[in-house]
Every structure is written in structure tokens, then in C-alpha cells.
Amino acid sequence: MFDLLLKGSVVLPDRIIEDGWVAVRGERIGAIGTGEAPQATKMIDAGTDWIIPGIVDGQTHATSYKGLPGFEATSQSALAGGITTMVDMPYDNPDPLNTLERFDAKVQAVHDYSHCDVALYGTVAPGQGTDLMQPLADRGICAFKLSLIESHPVRFPRIPADEILDILTASVPTGLPVGLHNEDQEIVRAMIERHKAQGLTRPEHNETSRPEVAELSATAQFMELGAATGAHVHIVHLSSPRGLQMIAEYAARGVRATGELCVHYLHFDAARDIERLGARMKVSPPIRSGMIEDLWQACEDGLPALISSDHSSWPIDNKLAASIFDAGAGIPGLETLGPSFYTDAAERYGEEGAVRRLVDYMCLKPAEFFGLAPRKGAIAAGADADLVVLKRGPKPFDASQTRDGLNWSPYDGETFTASVATTVRRGEIAWDGAQILSTAGSGAFIPRN
Ligand SMILES: [Zn+2]
Structure with a gap:
């Protein structure tokens, strides 16, 4: 029975x-x-x-706005979207997950608030050193996350390249992937200042202020740091096919290089949708123009390691600013991750083709990637x-x-x-x-x- x-x-x-x-x-x-x-x-x-198996969403930001209690609503949204395991990013409000105390507090918060299962990323703060990386890995975090651009000085800081080199070296014995938010800070900041000086602050100027080269040069730098150290270097979101191809080139050379795609890059197009959606489609790196078909081809070629939501728990007030540069980046996405991918894939490959691809990219692959298989993903x-x-x-x-x-x-x-x-x-x-x-x-x- x-x-x-x-x-x-x-x-x-x-x-x-x-x-x-x-x-x-x-x-x-x-x-x-x-x-x-x-x-x-x-x-x-x-x-x-x-x-289908419960979806494993490889990238959520459940606790970046309301702090650890943010798990309560976010995890309910996950279940409504068919997601049974969220892999949560470390950039919590007010402090990131970079110590054992914060790890313990976050695990406790899962047990207090979460409706779905949760795997955790950890991070390393600027100047912190690498001593806690192995202990965090021993407690069961599934990956480390770093950024080459500062979104917030404490919660989401920029890590200088010399420290990234040390962190990647120290990651090798842990066996964990190190994920990167891949935008070059100097290029993006200078471009935003130039746009502001010319009064170009409308939603369509987000794309031009964060050009593809800012993303590709940060990606290339991280790949080279990975090649030099033998670390598993992972790009957490690529907005263009060129980025995915670059990672494939490094992987072909033997670098432990992977890249992730988020579902909104497969669905929205800046030229087509920005007037209608404005800051509602602001994410970083930005959703660009004319990428969708080539990104679907990249999926057919097996280039992304997984496809995730990058769900951000921002209220709409955080978006409605006069200048696009004052609007927060990030969108909610847990309840649209599976349905959006399925709908777009079914148009291209039929319903059976869609469900097979969904299970591959959102269940099997992320469960393997984050070390959650065979418990999860199938x-x-x-x-x-x-x-x-x-x-x-x-x-x-x-x-x-x-x-x-x-x-x-x-x-x-x-x-x-x-x-x-x-x-x-x-x-x-x-x-x-x-x-x-x-x-x-x-x-x-x-x-x-
Ligand atoms: Zn993210």
C-alpha cells in the first residue's frame, strides 16, 4: 500500500x-x-x-529584500510555479552569507519559514580571505558566488581580480563551482554617467548603457582566472549567444567553464518590449535586442549548463523611478519559469519536445550541477x-x-x-x-x- x-x-x-x-x-x-x-x-x-519532477530553480534571490523571513512568501511562489527546490543566492539583506554564523542562521530560517526545499550559495566578502571557504563547503553550500560589479557595498559587493584569483585557487579543493555576476564595473559606470550627462535616462537606455562588451570582457577575464587556477568557473547569467559560445570555447580547451541562462532572455526582446514594459523588464545583464532566436539555438546546441529564473524579491515601488538608472534590476519569476519556457519551446518543438527540454534544463541539469542528484531532479x-x-x-x-x-x-x-x-x-x-x-x-x- x-x-x-x-x-x-x-x-x-x-x-x-x-x-x-x-x-x-x-x-x-x-x-x-x-x-x-x-x-x-x-x-x-x-x-x-x-x-514531471519538481523543478530545481538554480538561481533565486529570496532574502535580498525582506531578509531571511523573505523565504516565507518566496517559497510559496516557488511551489505555485512547480519549483520544489530553490538554489538561493548569498546576497541577503542586510548581510551576505559569508560566515558560518550566517550560514547557520539561514538554514534555521529555511526551517522556520520555507515551504519548499532550499540549497544555498555562499560568498566571500572583499578583503575577507579564503579561510571560511572549506568550512562553508563542509556544511553543505552548493556553490560560491562573486561579482565583478558592485550593486550594493555590503550585500552585493565587487571583488577585485586579485582576490578572485585567490578565491578560485582556494575553491579547487572544495570541488564547488564559483559563480560570477559578469559585468565590467568601469565600463558600465562610465557608460551610465555618459548617458546621464546627455539626458538619456529612458528605459531603452538601460541596454545601451550596459553594452555586450561589458559582459563579454568580464566573462573572458573570469574564464582566464579559471584557466590559471583549475577552478570551476560558472557565469550565472549570459544575455547573449556570444557569451555562451565563449564558454564553450574555454570548455573545449579543458577549462572547467560553464554558463547559465535565465528564462527571460529567451522570452523578452528589448527592441520589441521595452516601450510596453519599461523598468518592469530591467535585469542585469540587460535583456538585449535580437537575441532570442540565437539563444534558443544555443540551447539546442546544449551550451547552457542550466536555465533558471533569477527571481528577485523586489516590490514594484523599487522599479517605478523617473530615471531608468534609479530603477532596481531584477524581476520576480518563480511562477513563470516553467510555463514561459514550456510555451515558447512548444511553439518551436511541439509539446513533447517542450516538456523534455524543460525537464532537461530545469530539473536534471541543475540537480546534477549543484550536487543535489540523485535525490532531486528526476x-x-x-x-x-x-x-x-x-x-x-x-x-x-x-x-x-x-x-x-x-x-x-x-x-x-x-x-x-x-x-x-x-x-x-x-x-x-x-x-x-x-x-x-x-x-x-x-x-x-x-x-x-
Ligand atoms: Zn541573480
Whole structure:
């Protein structure tokens, strides 16, 4: 006798089982099959809808605005988006996760506030030295994050290149990837000043003030620092195909180089959408013009290591400034990550092609990358019972109904061709398509293997 049975089109790592079932016992997947299903206390019959693994979002900023209690709303939004594990960035408000005390406090906050499971990035502050990197790795952080540009002097600082070199050297024995926010500070700051001096402060000037070369030169520098040290160097968001190609070139030379794509770069186009969305589509690096088709081709070529949301917990007030340079960068994205990717991919590759690519880039790959597999990322016997019913068919997206406590989105009013009807997190039905059924603190910290 099982506790829960889900029936539907089950998406496994290597194939799709039509008329399939997944049987759950406790927090784990007990069995998978087709045709006649075993007995279970509860049953969800999804018909011909997809049953996929819980999404592992490789990049969230849950606690960058409201601090550690920010987990509560953000994790509910994750579940509503079919995300059962968030990989949270270290740039918390007011202090980043760069010490063991802050690590312990953040894990405690997961156990106090989070509805979904959480893996954690750590960081190193400027001038801090590398002594705490191994102890943080031993506690189970899954990666380190650094930035070449300052967004905030304490929370999100710039790390000078000489210190990056030391940090990369010290990362090698930990085995952890080191992620980089890849923009050259001198180029971007000078360009913004030039734009301001000429009165060019409208939303469309964000793209020209943060040119592709600022991103590519920062990426190239990081790749060379990686090549010199043997570290795993990872770019956390690339806005252009050229960046992904550069990383592939370094990887072909034997550098441990990877790059990540965020779903909004595959969906929005600055030239087409900036007038309509303005600061609502401001992210850094910026969404550029004319990139979408080549970025989808880069995905077909297998260039991104994973695709993430880069969800930022900014209220809309942070966006509505007279000058685009005073508007905060970052957008909410947990409830649109899967549906947006599926909708755009289905137009190109059909529904089966879309769901296979979604599971590859948003479940299997991030779980492997962050050392969370085989517990997370795949429907397999013995894995955590993180399961999502992805309902096929059009559904308009209404940002006023989101669970993130922000209730705005650049996607507001768009119609997606799939929606998250059920989210099961470690065997518990946590989202039923209308309501969050889990409790705060039911989420767990998931250490890297
Ligand atoms: Zn980010």
C-alpha cells in the first residue's frame, strides 16, 4: 500500500510513459510503472497531462529584500510555479552569507519559514580571505558566488581580480563551482554617467548603457582566472549567444567553464518590449535586442549548463523611478519559469519536445550541477517524491494572483500553454493549483552531496 499515486504522462530522464503512474511512500518515490497501478491512500489522476519532477530553480534571490523571513512568501511562489527546490543566492539583506554564523542562521530560517526545499550559495566578502571557504563547503553550500560589479557595498559587493584569483585557487579543493555576476564595473559606470550627462535616462537606455562588451570582457577575464587556477568557473547569467559560445570555447580547451541562462532572455526582446514594459523588464545583464532566436539555438546546441529564473524579491515601488538608472534590476519569476519556457519551446518543438527540454534544463541539469542528484531532479525510485502535474492547455497569467507577495510581473496578461496544477514536495501535496497546502518550515535545507 502506497501513500500517494499520481497517474498521467510520466516524464522520465530518458523517455515518457503514456498512461503511467508514480507511487509514493513517505517522502520518497517507491515505484514507477504503466497500466494497472498499485493501491494508494490518495490518488491524483492527471489524465494526459504531464507528470514531471519538481523543478530545481538554480538561481533565486529570496532574502535580498525582506531578509531571511523573505523565504516565507518566496517559497510559496516557488511551489505555485512547480519549483520544489530553490538554489538561493548569498546576497541577503542586510548581510551576505559569508560566515558560518550566517550560514547557520539561514538554514534555521529555511526551517522556520520555507515551504519548499532550499540549497544555498555562499560568498566571500572583499578583503575577507579564503579561510571560511572549506568550512562553508563542509556544511553543505552548493556553490560560491562573486561579482565583478558592485550593486550594493555590503550585500552585493565587487571583488577585485586579485582576490578572485585567490578565491578560485582556494575553491579547487572544495570541488564547488564559483559563480560570477559578469559585468565590467568601469565600463558600465562610465557608460551610465555618459548617458546621464546627455539626458538619456529612458528605459531603452538601460541596454545601451550596459553594452555586450561589458559582459563579454568580464566573462573572458573570469574564464582566464579559471584557466590559471583549475577552478570551476560558472557565469550565472549570459544575455547573449556570444557569451555562451565563449564558454564553450574555454570548455573545449579543458577549462572547467560553464554558463547559465535565465528564462527571460529567451522570452523578452528589448527592441520589441521595452516601450510596453519599461523598468518592469530591467535585469542585469540587460535583456538585449535580437537575441532570442540565437539563444534558443544555443540551447539546442546544449551550451547552457542550466536555465533558471533569477527571481528577485523586489516590490514594484523599487522599479517605478523617473530615471531608468534609479530603477532596481531584477524581476520576480518563480511562477513563470516553467510555463514561459514550456510555451515558447512548444511553439518551436511541439509539446513533447517542450516538456523534455524543460525537464532537461530545469530539473536534471541543475540537480546534477549543484550536487543535489540523485535525490532531486528526476522521477526515479528512491528519489525524493518531488512531483509536478503540468496541465496542458492555455491559461492566462495574472500577476495579481501570485504568491510571492510582490504581485507584479513583466509576464502579466500573457497566456501560457501549460500551468502547474499540483506540486508534491517530498510526498506532501503542497500546491493544488489554487492554494498552498503546506506549512511554513516544512521545507528543508538540502546540502550538496
Ligand atoms: Zn541573480
